[in-house]
Amino acid sequence: MEFKSLKFPKEFIFGASTAAYQIEGGAYEDGKGLSIWDTFCKQPGRILNGDTGDEACDFYHRYKDDIKIMKEMGLDSFRFSISWPRVFPEGTGKVNQKGLDFYNSLVDELRAASIEPYLTLNHWDMPQSLQDQGGWLNKDTAKHFADYSRFMCENLSDRVKFWTTHNEPHCVASAGHVAGIFAPGHKDIKEGLQVTHNLNLAHGLAVQAMRQSGSAGNKYGIVLAVFPYYPATASIHDHRAAQRWDGYFSRCFLDPIFKGSYPEDMVEYFGDKFPEVTEQELSVISEPIDMLGINCYFRRIIENDPKNAFIGGREFKPRDAAYTQMDWPIYPECLFEVLSMLDKDYDIPELYIIENGAAFHDEVSPDGKVHDARRTRYLHAHIEQAKRAVEQGINLKGYFVWSFLDNFEWALGYSRRFGIVYVDYPTQKRIVKDSGKWYSELLRYNQSLR
Numbered sequence: 001m002e003f004k005s006l007k008f009p010k011e012f013i014f015g016a017s018t019a020a021y022q023i024e025g026g027a028y029e030d031g032k033g034l035s036i037w038d039t040f041c042k043q044p045g046r047i048l049n050g051d052t053g054d055e056a057c058d059f060y061h062r063y064k065d066d067i068k069i070m071k072e073m074g075l076d077s078f079r080f081s082i083s084w085p086r087v088f089p090e091g092t093g094k095v096n097q098k099g100l101d102f103y104n105s106l107v108d109e110l111r112a113a114s115i116e117p118y119l120t121l122n123h124w125d126m127p128q129s130l131q132d133q134g135g136w137l138n139k140d141t142a143k144h145f146a147d148y149s150r151f152m153c154e155n156l157s158d159r160v161k162f163w164t165t166h167n168e169p170h171c172v173a174s175a176g177h178v179a180g181i182f183a184p185g186h187k188d189i190k191e192g193l194q195v196t197h198n199l200n201l202a203h204g205l206a207v208q209a210m211r212q213s214g215s216a217g218n219k220y221g222i223v224l225a226v227f228p229y230y231p232a233t234a235s236i237h238d239h240r241a242a243q244r245w246d247g248y249f250s251r252c253f254l255d256p257i258f259k260g261s262y263p264e265d266m267v268e269y270f271g272d273k274f275p276e277v278t279e280q281e282l283s284v285i286s287e288p289i290d291m292l293g294i295n296c297y298f299r300r301i302i303e304n305d306p307k308n309a310f311i312g313g314r315e316f317k318p319r320d321a322a323y324t325q326m327d328w329p330i331y332p333e334c335l336f337e338v339l340s341m342l343d344k345d346y347d348i349p350e351l352y353i354i355e356n357g358a359a360f361h362d363e364v365s366p367d368g369k370v371h372d373a374r375r376t377r378y379l380h381a382h383i384e385q386a387k388r389a390v391e392q393g394i395n396l397k398g399y400f401v402w403s404f405l406d407n408f409e410w411a412l413g414y415s416r417r418f419g420i421v422y423v424d425y426p427t428q429k430r431i432v433k434d435s436g437k438w439y440s441e442l443l444r445y446n447q448s449l450r
Ligand SMILES: CO[C@H](O)c1c[n+]2c([nH]1)[C@H](O)[C@@H](O)[C@H](O)[C@H]2CO
Pocket: 019, 022, 167, 168, 225, 226, 295, 296, 297, 355, 402, 408, 409, 418
């Protein structure tokens, strides 16, 4: 029985993750306002093949049928995000009732299927109207985010227990404001660091706001991408470069949230580009949270690169590794190593793996099935590492695969498939891949032991 080595505690939950802009579609429907990704996709050259999230997986219309698939698979939980401009077309002020109705119905359908909703409030698709007022560079946006978070909590927290503020704020700050490859497409290091701080502030304000209005027993947190960082060689320059990547991409979020201060080495490294930070703001950012969601797909091997003006390093790709279609090295131990580091260095009540998965070239075979054996092997190997962490006493409470559906992969459009369910975009037909069937068997095995 292959699953004996994947036996988890009874309360451990298995789920699948998605995000609004990547699956919903309905981008201009029923009163939804523009998001910065709606705008970004319309800018020539931004997205591969000129793809957009206009229709995506049409989840906005097909969610009831998709939830039937989730139930048949035996998902314990479904992680999704709220499209802020679908509920607040201008980001603040007037509510779009049809947008709120959609999320109320989504949550009702999930609960009726005995699937635990796991919610993220900001998965990058912020309202364009707030971007027009400076977006995350404007500290008022942090307050608007807290008001939006409070509103959603008031309306859904009788049925939604798990609330996370941001998904990967580092991505919004670095890819969106330094590298310029994600919305809003800015390229300014000082701006990116200010956005880093403002996102942390928005997180803290939102947790405080939700705690005041949400139901007792709710769990509040954030989803961060955390990787193990390795130097490409034994040279001190590569070691320092790896430390800088870990310093910015992990600790410039983990430390203010869990320790109430930014890492001194990073404040020193960025010098006058680092934003002004007050003790009062740090007190808000470090508002205690109940859980941390982790996105971890691989390890990052870093070599020194003075030409990288932001962080002074670049990723090294060893030839002896296997790679996914994202050119990410396959290294299952990344999960155990990240969870062990977090358990050692931070005081975190509960940990969840919110995203882990792989893109491979998938095809529908003549038998009408999708035989994605590499994805099954990837999931098996990584879930084994999650089990290893649980056996070491690390307080890991759940694992969510990225993703439930093939979906819009940001600047790469629809060219990458991460789903355990295949989406034939021209027809929107769903096909549960072999990896989805394997994952379902794993869930059923663990449920049989409860
Ligand atoms: C480099 O891995 C990151 O942690 C990461 C990978 N991913 C993510 N973050 C995002 O949260 C998702 O929206 C992406 O679709 C998904 C797949 O690219």
